[in-house]
Every structure is written in structure tokens, then in C-alpha cells.
Amino acid sequence: MTLVPTFATPPGFLGLPLRDAGAIAIAGVPLDLGTTNRAGTRDGPAAIRRASRMLVDGSHPTTRVDPRALPLADVGDFTLALGDLQASLALIEQQAAQHEHLVALGGEHGISLPLLRALAKRVGGPLALVHFDAHLDTWPESFGQRFSHGQPFFHALEEGVVDPRRMIQIGIRSPVEPEIMDWTRSRGVTVLSALDVHDTSPAAVAAKVREVVGDAPAYLSFDIDALDPAFAPGTGTPEVGGLASWQMQAVLRRIGGLDFRGMDVVEVAPAYDVSEITALAAATVAWEYLCRAG
Template identity: 40%
Template sequence: MYQPKDSSLSPRFCGVRTFMRLEQITTTDNVDFVVAGVPFDTAASYRTGQRGGPQHIRNFSVLLRPYNPDQDINIFDYCSGVDYGDIDVIPGNIHRTYENIQNGLRPILEREITPVILGGDHSITLGNLRAFAEKYGPVALVLFDAHADTWDNYYGEKYMHGTPFRRAVEEGLIDVEHSIMVGMRGSLYGPNDMNETRELGFEVITMSEFRKIGLDEVMKRVHNRVGSHPAFISFDIDFVDPSFAPGTGTPEVCGATNVDAIECVRRLHGLNFKGFDLVEVLPPYDSGEVTAVMAANIAHEMITLIALKKQKEQEKVKKKDETITAAE
């Protein structure tokens, strides 16, 4: 059983920075989840520096503790996890990086381990989805983002951080009938920008609609849309308002509060999720490390969901065993 170093016995400033002070070991033995970085940022269209995102998140995450009081669960009572390190990227070569992502995730997914992937710009999600579709077939996508990232191209380039979900639809990686995007906002080039996303098959809840219908209704629609289908969760940190997460490449005003962002993740409980990614954290613009605080806690909530899922599975087995014993 792999679990974090006890920070009541060892100061947090001691040792190599890993996520939550988990052991840094590239293994698929005896683990339920892995945290893996993909520090690629040469497909960003404006600010760059997201390559530093995985380590920036890890640096703050040493403050995180194993018990989640709001979810009333100690993660490591039910889960074993490691910091898997980073998948090697090829700066400036997105296609070889995609190959590395697929090859890196393949042994993890073959063992049905849940990866929590730290980016990197949002282009990495196409590589992630290729790996998941190889294992599970087309997956339902749940996206929290200020942007739909369904442009056809940037500067004539088809593979950028604003294009991954159009490419994923074209490649048959996403089950669009069970996919949903939440949080879109900001200025556009015209009405067709959002209309084309819906024409691809996605359900879209803009941030304006989010505020009108409320978080409860939003998450109800997420669950209704995804159902029991295998799902991949992608969280762009710019879903959160820049007052709470300034360290990102393309910030947009009027985003989610930090409370709403955490609650959105918590309410994914019950979905048949197979993996997560968290992208677009940009350290040079992260005044006071507030974005790192936000991102690390989002990842912590994602891992909590894995623990809750394992808890439910164990309780189901226990109940079945008790029924069999009673019958005997």
C-alpha cells in the first residue's frame, strides 16, 4: 500500500517534491491511482510556461492531507497511489509527444489504474484520449473550461491547445452523445464559434447559463448526459475565474469561484470515470501561488473521488458476503 509521507513526523520542506508527498515510483503494482505529469506547452497560442505546471502543482500539494473532511473519507484507507513522475515530452514536436503519452499511459490503463494527469497545455488531452479510447473505446467527455477547444486550426495548424476536441471527434475518440462541456465564456469571433461545438454533438453549458440555472442543475445535467458510460474528466484551470486562478495562459473574466469549482468536482461522484487531467497551470503568472493552491486541491478532490468509488465497491462486496453468510 503506497501512501504519503506523514508530515506530522517529517517536515514538508524535506525531501523531493512529489504530489501529496507520495512515493515517486514508476510502478503499476499494488496501486489504484497514479499522478503523472505531462509538461508540454509548445502548442499554446498566447502565453507559454505550462511546462512548469506539473511541478508547480506538486510543490504546493505537499500541504495536502489524506483525510477529506467534507467527503468524510481518508483516501488511503481505500486507495494506494504513487507519483508516477512525468511522461517524457518532445518540445516542439506534438506528434511524437502524443506517441509518448499513449505509450506512457498504456501500461497504466491495461491494469485499470486511474491516472490523474497534470499538464501542460490543453493539447495533451488529445494524446490522453487516444490512450483511453484504445482501452475503453470512445469515452464520454466531461470538460470544465472557459473555452470549448473545438477550433479547426490556429495559424493553419491543426494540433494546438485550442483544437484537441475537434480532432478527438474526427478520430472517433469521444462519445459525443454522452459528452458535455461546462463553463464556456469570453469573447468570440462570431456566433458560429459556439454553434459549431454544438453541431459536433456536444451539450454545452456556458458560464452565463451556469449562473442562471445554478450548480445543482448543472451537475444534474452532467450526470444525465454521461449516464453509466466510461468517462474522461478534463479540467482546464481557466474554468476558474482569474481572481482565484491567475496563473493560466488564456484567462477569461466571470469564471467559476473556487468554491463552485471544487463542488463541481465533488459532484462527479457516481460517474463511471476512468481518468482525469488538469491542464493550463502557468507558474510565471501565479501571484502568491493561488493557482497552485486551486489546482492541487482540485487534483486532491479527483483522488478523493477514486477513494469514494473504491469505498462503495468494498461496501458492496462486504454486503454480498454478509448476505451469503446469513443464508448459510
């Protein structure tokens, strides 16, 4: 690979050239039709790709994996239906089905539902889910709408594409109606609040993830607002009291070996970012995942 200054890294994720397919596909999903507060996540994929130039100077410091040596392809951005949320979700599912292992750069969190649908069909059954977020995203509706970035895991659980006994949510701390929390827990979902994470250690959190997921085929969904706004201000629904970026890294580095089949990192809204720190955090989530996958 030709060595260039960091600032001159090509615009694909980790400087990858755009091409149609790879064993692990990186795809942008620039959707923000279902956001309920600040819009702007349509610009997330481009910002994450640009920030990823900071991660091309060598291998991972602990796993010694250089993800650029993996069979990666940046396949560009998925096609969406302008102004039509339901049609966009259908298009996302169709395009995701074309890739065996997909790393999706969001976009709002609503993209997780079609990505999970496509992957569950591919593996032939429900998935385990490791979900980092400030919000449960298990509301049956938001402001009278059944599909937004607050519903993906309600539908995923109702449709059986996620096994609730194999689902763990990490970093939860937003205001929530008690019946929504009760419904989520009653299905068998494990919920770790941000305070739970702060009161224990990354090693303990990772051990709980391993206990819940077991050997099931798994999916990682990382909403960047799982991080405290001090570390990720560039998002549409920031919530104080979140995880620090080092906690995120420490947990992700301890869950290698799980049978992950895909992931997304979502809700980066660069118009509200400061010095690219949110976009860099999101790029680092994907990089840590790829280094673990290697």
C-alpha cells in the first residue's frame, strides 16, 4: 500500500478504494427520515469515513491486526427512497442481503431493523444482539409513528429476528416510560444502565456480554449516544452520564471470539460535532470490531 500523509488518505473507510463486494463489506446508510430530535445523520457515513483516516497508520496495538489486510471492501452508500421511510427500509434490507458480512455506517438507528432482518434470513434464525445505546429503542411507536429510530428493536423482538434471551443493552440512561422498560425486561432482555457500567469494570461488562450471547450468531449495534456527550456531542439525542470512549474500547476489546456476523454504528450527526471527535469515536468502534474479527 502506498504511503501517504494521514491528511491525504483516500476517502473510503480506512482509505479503501470503492468496489462492489468483499467478504466483509463496509456500507454507508445515510438515512435520517426517522429521527425524533435533531436531524443530520445522513451525513454520518461520510464523516465516519473521513475520521477513519486516523486509524490507518498501523496495526491494532493489542490484537496486532491491521484490518486493511482483511478481505474488506467499501461498497459505497446504499440507495434510499427519497422522502419515503418505509421504502427506504425495504431497500436497505434488499441491499444488505447481498453481503455475507456487513459493517454499516449510519445513518439513524432505524437502519438496524432491515439489517437484522436480512441477516436473520441469511443465518436461518434469530440473532443474539449486543446493543450499546442511551435509549432502549423498544418503543412500539414514537409520536404516532410505528417506524422511527426509537422502534427498531421493538420490531426485531416482535418479529423474532432477535432472541431476547440473547440480547443485552449497555449504557441505557434516557428518560423512559416504566411500561417500556418493563416490557423490554419481561421479554428476557438484559439491560445494563450507564450507571451499572460505571459501578463495575469493563471486564465485568464483557463477561456479562459473553454470558448472555453464548455461542449464538450475533450482531453488534452501537448507537454513538451510548457515549457521554463529552466524548460524542455530534448526535441527535445526546444524554448526559454516558460511557467514556475508553470504556467502549475496553469492553469491545474483551468480547473477541463471539460469533459476530455483522454490525452497525449509527447516529453520528456531524453538524453538531466538535473537532471530529464523534465521527472518530464511531470510526474507532468499527475499527475495533474489524480488528477483533481478524
